[in-house]
Amino acid sequence: MKWLVTGGAGYIGTHVVRALLAAGEDVVVLDDFSTGARERVPEKVPLVVGSVLDRALLDETFRAHAVDGVVHIAAKKQVPESVARPLYYYEENVEGLRVLLAAMVAADVTRVVFSSSAAVYGMPDVDLVDEDTPCLPINPYGESKLVGEWMIKATARAHGISYAALRYFNVAGAGAPELADEGVFNLVPMVLEKLTADQPPVIFGDDYDTPDGTCVRDFIHVVDLAEAHVAATRRLGTDPDARLVLNVGRGEGTSVREMVELIREVTGLRDIAPELRPRRAGDPARVVASADRITTELGWKARHDTADMVESAWAGWRAQRG
Template sequence: MTVLVTGGAGYIGSHVVWDLVDRGEKVVVLDDLTTGFAEAVPPGVKLVKGDVGDGALVRSIIADHGVDAVAHFAAKVVVPDSVADPLGYYLANTVKSRALIEAAVKSAVERFIFSSTAAVYGSPAQERVTETTPPEPVSPYGRSKLMTEWMLQDAARATGLRYVILRYFNVAGADPLGRTGQSTPRATHLVKVACEAALGRRSSLEIYGTDFPTPDGSCLRDYIHVADLARAHLLALDHLAAGGANLTLNCGYGRGYSVLEVVDAVKRISGADFPVRFAARRPGDPARVIATGERVRAELGWTPRFGDLDSIVSHALAWERRIGPAARLARAQAGGGA
């Protein structure tokens, strides 16, 4: 199997690329390197610097490398930024995804894995969301991803394209072998930001909102280890390779942790008591989003290996220590993050 991985120099994409290489698959990465790094791509993997919305480029990559499947990660992902710049998010996440899907269809690529998000659910009324929970996104980010889901579904009805859509919950942690992790200089993900604060790379940590309708007033999220999520993508590719049906699956553990619980875990595991400041809610943040997670287990045979908060935090801390301030500065000067 030859897999084209868009955004494969980024955080989640690079983990999937490493896993594909580990099992002997051929991989081609397409990334514009605005938020990814070339060094996140495994040695020997072809990296094409370019725009996922460039249909002619995508078609040439598919033809030149005999691509059998596309795994699409390239996207803008910061919810508050999507509220401030909705058109930029619709361009990056929807318009360019349409161009990619069209290139795949015109090139007769039949397998497509799409990196979607729990943000399509918005602020669900129920305690845990299933794949049948009606999508009601509250941010342009969530809407931009849902639109791409619709395009994939419609394209599949009209062509030979088959897909698996994976709706991620809160992704955190790093490769247990220390090969890649989240390195974005201006990261907003809670676990990473808290780890940076624990290591003295931030003067304090801001918590946005303490008046949510949750047990401790802070947001509840279902955190999933990036290594477990990466494995779900490989299982999804195997599912399609075996002729499996189109699927839309939640990727989460079915266990919610509050912002305050995550902060306490980082302090406990790191041994650092960093300052915490409280701020108003951010636009587009729902109070709680927690998966059920049964269907991805049943359909793909997915079994998490790191399904606990301590593992997630421990691996995230190890990655932060590994990259260090000097490496972070070099990456920031180069532009982007992994």
């Protein structure tokens, strides 16, 4: 099958493209390079430069490449930015998806894997978050992902589309040094940036109701996440009635303090202790996935632990920054 991967030149998208190619699938990449990089797209993969907001470009892409399905990763994803620029996030994430779905319907493309997020859950007060946990997002980014799920569900019902909405938890690591996350927005690269600049990494809040007082999160290796996308495309390729909403996590919680200490250990940069600051507004104490449903539905299970994530992220950090 041939899959259009939107955002296929970005951090997660690049890993998904390589995983699909390794699985024997054909791939076309669409990316506007707002965060992606041309050199990350393999030479043999057709590349369309532009935005999912460009309906004419999407129509031409579907005509020219005989696409069977879409893996929709392109989106804006920074929570603080979404609070400051909510209309921008609704335009990019919600209107962008609407335009993409309209183009899919017009081209009779009936399969979509959607990058959703654990941000749809907001601040759940449960030990393990399963897919039936109420969705109460607390920022425009999470809202945009939940609206996206609703839009896909309604379009699927009206137009016979099969879909898998994958709710990512905290993504880290790299499949190869050259594919490492170039942004400094998530915990691992943020800590690496501080340590390599001889500055203390920051921990926000140490008075939560958790074993060590810091927030607990579920971290997932980007390679495992990419393989989850492959499993989803395989399911959609054989099941035209698939209507799936699935967590992608390990089902294991790691505290922020534990993750910071692991990064200090792996890097050998242990001289600078972390700096403790007050809690940030809106940070839930614990968000850990129940990953049972994705195993049942797709036969997928995470293979990599947090040490794998940190070691591969550190190798990528050094390769990119000398």
